[in-house]
Amino acid sequence: MKVEQISIFIENKSGRLAEVTRVLGEAGVNIRALSLADTSDFGILRLIVDKTDAANEVLKSKGFTVNKTEVVAVEVPDRPLGLNSILQVLDDSRINVEYMYAFVERCGENAVIIFRFDDTEGAIRVLTEQGVKVLAGQRVYSM
């Protein structure tokens, strides 16, 4: 039920983001979802891609600092309070969201949101128990 995400350390200087996407594109890797968190000095680019291992290897070989983390993809009803219903479930179980970002594509009537939790296993259990749809990695990579 977990999804692999790769994160890349990017210095805040022009051309670095383009370099990452060029390297991935030339390796035939397609980006499924992304988020860029930035500070004044550096940024962290987080990606869900169709070929995680290939992306990881090619970026490392080009000298980027990359790490892999497990995140959770959740289907969220695409209507007012849709996201809130899920966050409420998490809050009731005292599960902290480290960060989150939206998937670029919709899944039927639902939107897909990527979450990074302090307790990944616990979050998946609670969400599943509450009937929230958590997507499997394979499903996400091929969306």
Place this chain on the structure above:
Amino acid sequence: MIWNDEFETLPREAIESLQFKRLRQTLERVYATVPFYREHFRRAGVSPEQLKTLEDLRRFPFTLKQDMRDNYPYGLFAVPLEQIVRIHASSGTTGKPTVVGYTRRDIDTWSELMARSFVAAGAHKGDVIHNAYGYGLFTGGLGAHYGAERLGASVIPMSGGNTKKQIMIMQDFGSTVLTCTPSYSLFLAESVAEMGLDIRDFKLRIGIFGAEPWSEKMRDEIEAKLNLKAIDIYGLSEILGPGVAIECYEAQNGLHMWEDHFLPEIINPDTGEVLPDGERGELVITTITKEGIPLIRYRTRDITRLIAEPCICGRTHKRIERLSGRSDDMLIIRGVNVFPSQIESILINIEGVEPHYQLIVDREDNLDSLEVQVEVNERTFSDEIKVLQELSNRIRKEIKDLLGVTCKVRLVEPKTLARSEGKARRVIDNRPQL
């Protein structure tokens, strides 16, 4: 005006014969009381009785800062601790400071030399001396303080920081002489302007600035902005503290070194060979009156030259030219001595941090700034910003705790810092050249 007419204007021959007598006594004393020197001289194949003329000093070995570290804390003291009335220290490269001890007579000598320095700078009894050098282990604050009292001036023991209060007191108390680092003086000047005050309403007449290198251009700026005459002072805790040498008010050209207490030499820093007067090289100083911790041929690492020509002020003591750099990689940042190796040892001790770093030194708003660039690697990298920010906060805090310097930490991509063949270029100093 001269504080001690007899000694400050001694004829050349009289200075040299006094120096010879005092040097011989000092060599005999350290040989008898400091095991380090006995061994040091034995290895070099010399002994005090071989000193027949002042020239023979060059046969004796140098003393290095490392020797002080190796003998931390009291190993180089030439008297028992019960005769030491004051202990000061400067920062050291391994986190251990360089410790110096003063006997009552050393404090007396220091006060005398600082009083001479104040008078050479144009100060006198009746002046209100605003002392913004830091009080504490650093020698600046107390050194200037005792000298000001010896002079009979009214000293305000401000110490550093708290700029608004400094300015209020300077104005209300009618300070006439300011003592601090040159960069802090400019900071004060700008704060005066920011507070909407007019420097012409202040009574400042003279500024005595030291503890960091500064340029002629900076002097012009300070003199214009603070409406005073800016005098350069030199000192280092190993030798005494402030007051080892000072410019005179009359010439403002080279710093008179009090040669009845210190013997200066200039050497080629690569070969150790002694250079003639007028040639530029590393300043080496031998103390010839100190009791607590006399030092023989101490390599200061400061680059300057000796000026032997007579000065218009009438003092006969040789001058050293305004310092033009260092023979080692030490940086002086806001008056604090920083070796790149100190930063390196802090980084190495932080789990997962690469010892690949670069120091960028600059001057912003007339204050030195330090940026430490550290490479991020897979072990330190996290997909969460807060983890990386905690890392840079920790590095910043450890540098502040150990070195007393506030810096900015910048995390950079791996392999972005230059790996040169041989010696890595660790420091980029963008401050204006002297």
